[in-house]
Amino acid sequence: MKIKKNIALSDSGFVFDPATGDSFTTNPIGLEIIKMLKDGKTLSEIKSAILKKYLTDEATFEKDNYDFMNMLSKHRLTVDNEKEKN
Amino acid sequence: MKRKKINVAVTGLNAIDSPGPGVPVIRALKESKLFVVRIIGLSYEAMEPGIYMHDIVDKTYQIPLPSAGKASLLERLSYIHSIEKIDVIIPNFDAELYNFITISDQLKKEMKINVFVPTLAQFEDRHKANLSDYGKKHKIKVPFGKVIFSTMEIPKLTKEFSYPLVVKGKFYDAYIAYNMEQAHTYFNKISAKWGLPIIIQEFVTGQEVNVTALGDGKGNTVGAVPMRKQYITDKGKAWSGISIDDKNLLTMTQKLIRSTKWRGGMELEIIKTNNEDYYLLEINPRFPAWVYLAVGCGQNHPEALVQLALGKEVKPFKKYDVGKMFIRYSYDMIVSLKEFETISTLGEL
Numbered sequence: 200m201k202i203k204k205n206i207a208l209s210d211s212g213f214v215f216d217p218a219t220g221d222s223f224t225t226n227p228i229g230l231e232i233i234k235m236l237k238d239g240k241t242l243s244e245i246k247s248a249i250l251k252k253y254l255t256d257e258a259t260f261e262k263d264n265y266d267f268m269n270m271l272s273k274h275r276l277t278v279d280n281e282k283e284k285n
Numbered sequence: 286m287k288r289k290k291i292n293v294a295v296t297g298l299n300a301i302d303s304p305g306p307g308v309p310v311i312r313a314l315k316e317s318k319l320f321v322v323r324i325i326g327l328s329y330e331a332m333e334p335g336i337y338m339h340d341i342v343d344k345t346y347q348i349p350l351p352s353a354g355k356a357s358l359l360e361r362l363s364y365i366h367s368i369e370k371i372d373v374i375i376p377n378f379d380a381e382l383y384n385f386i387t388i389s390d391q392l393k394k395e396m397k398i399n400v401f402v403p404t405l406a407q408f409e410d411r412h413k414a415n416l417s418d419y420g421k422k423h424k425i426k427v428p429f430g431k432v433i434f435s436t437m438e439i440p441k442l443t444k445e446f447s448y449p450l451v452v453k454g455k456f457y458d459a460y461i462a463y464n465m466e467q468a469h470t471y472f473n474k475i476s477a478k479w480g481l482p483i484i485i486q487e488f489v490t491g492q493e494v495n496v497t498a499l500g501d502g503k504g505n506t507v508g509a510v511p512m513r514k515q516y517i518t519d520k521g522k523a524w525s526g527i528s529i530d531d532k533n534l535l536t537m538t539q540k541l542i543r544s545t546k547w548r549g550g551m552e553l554e555i556i557k558t559n560n561e562d563y564y565l566l567e568i569n570p571r572f573p574a575w576v577y578l579a580v581g582c583g584q585n586h587p588e589a590l591v592q593l594a595l596g597k598e599v600k601p602f603k604k605y606d607v608g609k610m611f612i613r614y615s616y617d618m619i620v621s622l623k624e625f626e627t628i629s630t631l632g633e634l
Contacts, residue, residue, distance in 0.1 A: 215608055
């Protein structure tokens with residue numbers, strides 16, 4: 200899954216989609232994940248990075264990340280979503 | 286650069302929950318880098334707030350309602366011009382445009398007043414009642430629509446439409462009807478206010494996006510800024526909005542201006558569906574009330590329109606700021622009874 204290239208991210212966790220005018224706020228971990236997606240990291244790379252940095256287990260990460268990715272997709276912030284539309 | 290002094294007359298000084306574009310147009314002109322603008326307000330009613338905004342409106346004159354016809358408008362403008370030496374008039378109401386368009390040549394020849402408005406053909410073609418044909422002609426998607434003149438036609442609508450559908454007035458107002466009874470109610474409500482015909486339109490769901498734009502009359506888009514409404518009043522008007530980066534909207538606007546050779550300001554009302562289809566809902570033949578957002582984004586459309594009206598070449602704007610917001614607010618002015626009395630009795634203030 201890839202995040203749209205033109206999405207603007209601020210360090211405060213504010214996410215802005217300039218194509219639609221939609222804006223969102225995310226918590227620091229969400230921001231970290233979006234940044235990694237923007238840098239082209241794969242989901243397994245993201246998983247490794249999060250497990251290394253935070254005290255969580257793989258199952259919890261998988262579950263929360265699945266929800267988060269669905270949310271990004273629902274808000275049309277991902278490229279997969281764009282392709283589906285075309 | 287030395288700024289040129291000019292006198293610009295502006296209508297649309299009203300500001301209720303569906304505000305007129307006059308005050309935002311004036312604010313844009315007051316920020317002009319090319320002109321020092323003396324503003325002559327043209328009002329229809331004594332309660333239009335712009336009349337009393339002396340910091341931006343230098344003098345106001347009442348003018349006859351559009352229903353009085355073009356002869357009385359011309360006579361009144363002739364009187365105002367004898368005092369104010371108007372260089373440019375910017376009309377901002379749909380309902381008054383017909384009169385201004387039809388007297389624009391006369392204003393130019395007899396008084397040297399410049400009005401940069403659409404041609405009569407451009408104005409008539411884009412009427413809501415003609416939108417289906419307009420879409421076909423200019424190869425732009427529009428919701429399926431039909432014009433009706435009587436409530437007797439409502440039961441037959443189910444042959445071509447399914448509910449919900451949109452019931453629209455020829456100038457203003459639109460309601461979503463979810464059944465035949467509601468369609469009846471809205472037909473009567475709108476026709477009582479704006480007359481006939483009533484337009485029935487397919488209900489297209491999606492995100493409402495708008496574009497404020499300016500055409501030079503030769504097919505070139507001088508400026509265009511797309512906006513998404515963020516907060517909408519119960520009349521469907523934007524109370525806040527944000528400029529967006531949507532290439533499809535700009536392409537659609539440029540295509541339409543090229544195809545129609547649109548002359549003057551315009552607002553496109555568009556629905557963007559979840560499948561990324563763009564349906565044109567309406568073309569308003571003047572600047573919208575949110576036109577000041579374009580100024581905030583780096584495109585002063587009213588200033589460019591004045592340049593075009595004065596016969597100057599205007600280079601198209603190439604960019605605008607994305608992510609700029611406008612948030613409207615209301616403000617209670619304290620007005621002396623004397624001022625109200627003056628505009629009410631003498632017709633000028």
